[in-house]
Amino acid sequence: MRGVAALIVGGGPAGAAAAIILARAGVGAHLVDRQAGPHDVVCGGFLGWDALAELRALGVDAFALGARPIGRLRLAAGGRQVELALPHRAAGLSRRVLDEALIGLAGEVGAAIMRGRAVRAADAGSRSVRFDDGEEWAADALFLATGKHELRGLSRDLDGRRESPSAGLRAALPADARRSRDLAGMVELHLFDGGYAGLLLQEDGTANLCLSVARERLAGGVTALMTEIMAEAPRLAERMKGEIPAFDAVAGVPYGWRAKATSPGIFRIGDQGAVIASLAGDGIAIALASGGSAAQAYLNGGADAAADWQARMHRRSFRPLAVAEALRHGAAGPFGRGLLMRLLHGMPGLGAQAALLTRISARRTGGRRSGERSAPDPD
Numbered sequence: 001m002r003g004v005a006a007l008i009v010g011g012g013p014a015g016a017a018a019a020i021i022l023a024r025a026g027v028g029a030h031l032v033d034r035q036a037g038p039h040d041v042v043c044g045g046f047l048g049w050d051a052l053a054e055l056r057a058l059g060v061d062a063f064a065l066g067a068r069p070i071g072r073l074r075l076a077a078g079g080r081q082v083e084l085a086l087p088h089r090a091a092g093l094s095r096r097v098l099d100e101a102l103i104g105l106a107g108e109v110g111a112a113i114m115r116g117r118a119v120r121a122a123d124a125g126s127r128s129v130r131f132d133d134g135e136e137w138a139a140d141a142l143f144l145a146t147g148k149h150e151l152r153g154l155s156r157d158l159d160g161r162r163e164s165p166s167a168g169l170r171a172a173l174p175a176d177a178r179r180s181r182d183l184a185g186m187v188e189l190h191l192f193d194g195g196y197a198g199l200l201l202q203e204d205g206t207a208n209l210c211l212s213v214a215r216e217r218l219a220g221g222v223t224a225l226m227t228e229i230m231a232e233a234p235r236l237a238e239r240m241k242g243e244i245p246a247f248d249a250v251a252g253v254p255y256g257w258r259a260k261a262t263s264p265g266i267f268r269i270g271d272q273g274a275v276i277a278s279l280a281g282d283g284i285a286i287a288l289a290s291g292g293s294a295a296q297a298y299l300n301g302g303a304d305a306a307a308d309w310q311a312r313m314h315r316r317s318f319r320p321l322a323v324a325e326a327l328r329h330g331a332a333g334p335f336g337r338g339l340l341m342r343l344l345h346g347m348p349g350l351g352a353q354a355a356l357l358t359r360i361s362a363r364r365t366g367g368r369r370s371g372e373r374s375a376p377d378p379d
Contacts, residue, residue, distance in 0.1 A: 006143065011145075012147050034118040044210075063091065065097050071090070071185050071186075171209045180205060183199065196212055209240070256324075259313070260314055275321075282358050
C-alpha cells in the first residue's frame, strides 16, 4: 500500500482549491479525479461575488477565462416576473472551463494530478482508498471532494432525514441571438411546483440550464417532466423554444444536508460537507471556501485538525443553508411563490438581502492579490 501526505478525491472546485493551497505550502498533495479530461457537470455555472473573490485569492481570474458578467436576477413564476439588482457583480462560466483552470493551476504549483482513475471505496479507520484497478493508497489526511456522488465507506449519513433527495438536471441550450440578448447580464430563475430552473449565458454563448426537482416528479421520465414544466413555466418554455434538450441528470441531491462530524484525518469538503440549494447560487463559493479552509486547517494542525474543522464548517454553514432551504421550500408551492413574487415586487431590496444571507465565504468581495495564499479559517 502506498502512503502519501494528502490525498484529495475529486477534482472539482473544492478538491482543486485544497490541492492548490497544500501544494503551495510544500505538502505532497495528490489529487485524483475519475474524469480523464474536460467535462460538464450538473449545475454550478453561476459564480457569485464571493466565489469570484475566492478564485482571485487562488490566482484565477474568471473573466480572463471568458466568464459572462451578471448584475441582475430575473425571477419568473407562471405569467409573472420581477427583476432585481444583485448586491455585487456575479458571473456565468461553465464548469468545464472553470474546473480545467483550477486543476491546471494545481498541477502548476506542484500537486500530483491523477486523471481518469476512479476511487471505488475508502476505509475511514486507515484513511485508505481502493482504486478501480485494485491498487490501495493510504494518506495522513484524506480530503473527500466527490461532490454529489457518494464514495463507498464514506457515504453521507442521511439517517433521520425526512425529505427524500431532489434530482438535478442540466442541459446546454445552443447559442441563439435572441436568447443571448435577453439573458445578457442576467441570471434567470423559473419557479414551478416542486422545483425551479436556472438559466444563464456561458463563455461560449450557450445557455446553461439547470433544474432542481422533487424526485417524485421524475416518475414518468424526463420528457414527461419537461412537458409538464414548460406548461407551468411558459417563460421557460419560450427560452427553450418549446424544445426538450438532452439532459444530464444526478438523482439523490440532499439539499440542506451538513456533515455533523467526521473521522480522524478526513476532511469532508464541498458538497460532501454541506449541500446548498442551487437556487441560492452559492455552491461554488462553498466548495472553494471549504476546500481552502480545510487545507489551511491541515497546514496549521495536521490530520488531527479534521474533527474541529468539520465542526466549525457545520456551524458556519447553518445560516446559509437554512435561508436557502426556506426559500426553496417556500417557492415549491403556489401560495409561497405568489407571496414571494408580491414581496419582491413591492420591496425588491429583499432579494439582495436574501442573497447576502446565503453566503458562506467571509472573504471580502474585493478579494486578494492574484496568487496570494488564503488566510486561515476565521472561525
